[in-house]
Amino acid sequence: MSKVSEVSDQFTPVITGDGSSTFYSAEFHEWFHSRAGACCEAQTTYVVAAHLVQRAQQMPAGSVLKILDVCYGLGYNTAAALEMIWAVNHNCQVEVKALEIDLAAARSAIAQNLTQSYSFPIQQILQDLSIHCTAKTKNLQAQILLGDARQQIQPLVAQNWQADVIFLDPFSPPNCPQLWTTEFLCLVARCLKPNGGELVTYSCAAAVRASLLLADLTIGTLSTPARQWPGTIASYSPLTDLAALSQQAQEHLQTRAAVPYRDPHLNATAEEILAHRIQAQAVSKLMPTKPWRRRWAASRR
Numbered sequence: 355m356s357k358v359s360e361v362s363d364q365f366t367p368v369i370t371g372d373g374s375s376t377f378y379s380a381e382f383h384e385w386f387h388s389r390a391g392a393c394c395e396a397q398t399t400y401v402v403a404a405h406l407v408q409r410a411q412q413m414p415a416g417s418v419l420k421i422l423d424v425c426y427g428l429g430y431n432t433a434a435a436l437e438m439i440w441a442v443n444h445n446c447q448v449e450v451k452a453l454e455i456d457l458a459a460a461r462s463a464i465a466q467n468l469t470q471s472y473s474f475p476i477q478q479i480l481q482d483l484s485i486h487c488t489a490k491t492k493n494l495q496a497q498i499l500l501g502d503a504r505q506q507i508q509p510l511v512a513q514n515w516q517a518d519v520i521f522l523d524p525f526s527p528p529n530c531p532q533l534w535t536t537e538f539l540c541l542v543a544r545c546l547k548p549n550g551g552e553l554v555t556y557s558c559a560a561a562v563r564a565s566l567l568l569a570d571l572t573i574g575t576l577s578t579p580a581r582q583w584p585g586t587i588a589s590y591s592p593l594t595d596l597a598a599l600s601q602q603a604q605e606h607l608q609t610r611a612a613v614p615y616r617d618p619h620l621n622a623t624a625e626e627i628l629a630h631r632i633q634a635q636a637v638s639k640l641m642p643t644k645p646w647r648r649r650w651a652a653s654r655r
């Protein structure tokens with residue numbers, strides 16, 4: 355394995371609940387993964403939720419399983435996906451497009467051996483991606499589209515490139531609202547295959563769910579063992595009954611928490627997006643969120 359040419363030491367690994375490590379982003383004031391288990395989160399919230407085992411097993415010969423990894427970070431979601439796909443179908447052809455603004459975390463993870471729990475070929479792929487932004491093997495074409503995801507996604511939309519599975523894993527809406535706006539999520543949705551494609555995310559924010567609905571997707575709830583709250587699955591195809599939104603989640607969508615983040619020109623700052631949303635919430639005809647929160651907290655007592 356070749357050496358990483360540029361090593362960033364800006365990240366200090368911290369061990370999470372499952373023994374795997376993550377980093378803290380001083381820029382976004384947030385951990386890259388759930389502290390309950392970073393690799394567990396990649397496995398459960400993304401790989402299992404997006405039915406990658408079944409997809410890989412049922413892949414017709416000659417077809418390519420396409421993944422869009424929105425926010426590559428340390429590469430755990432991509433790594434966990436490739437590991438699982440080839441464990442059940444070692445001939446499966448895979449194409450990965452990943453969006454990421456900064457390779458520092460990916461490079462730092464490799465330099466500090468955080469990806470060693472993955473098999474050697476996967477480690478090599480992560481290393482190639484972190485150095486060259488591309489990785490190619492007989493079964494894989496992978497590429498990191500480096501830069502602001504709001505711009506980097508546009509050529510994919512223009513080419514009508516569509517994924518079987520989308521991992522949507524930005525930092526949380528309060529810290530990175532740019533990647534949870536209606537405008538950006540509509541572009542993400544256009545990169546999802548209309549027949550059976552599935553988008554999965556750890557977020558259950560009502561504003562995010564409202565934007566996914568505005569993008570014409572059907573949404574459902576997702577069990578996320580690495581988090582204290584459920585995530586969201588979205589698709590143009592019908593979802594199983596198991597994914598049906600609870601009464602509580604449906605009512606959440608009727609409150610001002612569901613006022614979407616907006617970024618009409620896909621170039622606003624986080625501060626602008628947050629300030630605009632506060633103004634929109636103030637004049638919204640939706641119900642205030644506090645009574646909803648109180649009611650559901652009381653029902654749990």
Ligand SMILES: C[S@@+](CC[C@H](N)C(=O)[O-])C[C@H]1O[C@@H](n2cnc3c(N)ncnc32)[C@H](O)[C@@H]1O
Nearest residue numbers: 425426427428429430431454455502503523525
């Ligand atoms: C929660 S982390 C992703 C963790 C990752 N999925 C993993 O498995 O390690 C969020 C990532 O979003 C990236 N990011 C933040 N703003 C971005 C933007 N505007 N465009 C693209 N990526 C961005 C950060 O650099 C960070 O790596």
